[in-house]
Amino acid sequence: MRYKHFEAIEKRAGLLGVLTAVMVSLGGLAEITPLLIRAHSVTPPANVQPYDALRLAGKDVYVREGCYLCHSQMIRVLRFETQRYGEHSTADESIYDRPFQWGSKRTGPDLARIGGKYSDQWQRLHLLDPRSLVPESNMPAYPWLEKRQVDGLDVQARMRTLRRLGDPYTDEEIAVAPEAVAGKTEMDALVAYLQGLGLRSTASAEIAALQDDGADSETSGGAGTGAAP
Known part of the structure; x- marks a missing residue:
């Protein structure tokens, strides 16, 4: 039947x-x-805070310039991944990313733990002329970022919107946002964003310590096609 x-x-x-x-x-x-x-x-760990005004502006520049098309921010739970890039990515450290930048495409290296690996000056030079530091790089240059000023009122408006979506920005943080980015270029903002990547994770204290001890000594080198967008 x-x-x-x-x-x-x-x-x-x-x-x-x-x-x-x-x-x-x-x-x-x-x-x-x-x-x-x-x-x-998913809830944010105590050490994971929303982006400050300058880094928030830098994240917007990162997305606008399409850096995510060549760089992921997602280290998988595989030995060859963690040996090269560091601690694997977790959802809680990206809780304030809108949109999140995990991705899967890697024309260039993963940037999830790039913060503090190189100095601010290295990142700046790399964005201006990638091949001057990494000869095999196929990353384009971004010289116009040094000429564009960050719009403080726009950053302030973004912070207000993000607070409506759940980011715990205080009234004071929103009020001082224009002053915090006054005189800053989009290059300054993007470098600040890159230097913060990975420092928000729960097991990145060692990276933060290295940054404080003088990551400025990193003035040359690089892996793959470059360490920045």
Whole structure:
């Protein structure tokens, strides 16, 4: 009797299609639902704070210039990944990224832990002329960033919007945002953003210590096609 039921379904293409869609939907829900529930349960660690005004401006420059098209910020839980880039990425350290920058495309190296690896001057020179520091790099130069000033009022408006979305900016932080970025260029902002990457993770105290001890000694070198966007 059971086989007759199966035969009846197989001979009716429409019924077979509907039942197949139902089973695929149930299977998809079984996989996706736990992920959605877990996503809403992610909370920021105590050491992870929203971007300050300058770094927020730098993140917007990073996205606008398409840096994410060649650089991921997602270190996978694989030995060859962590040996090259450091501690694997976790969702909680990216909780204030809108949009998040994990990605998968790597024309250049992953930047999840780039903060403090090189000096501010190295990052600046690398953005101005990548091949002067990394001869094999195919990264384009970004000289116009040195000429464009950060719009403090725009940053302030972005912070207000992000607070509505849940970022815990205080009234004081929003009020002083224009002053915090006054006289800063988009190059300053992007370098500040890059230098903060990885320092917000729960196991990056050693990287932060290296930065404080004088990462300025890193004036040359690089891996792959460059260490910045």
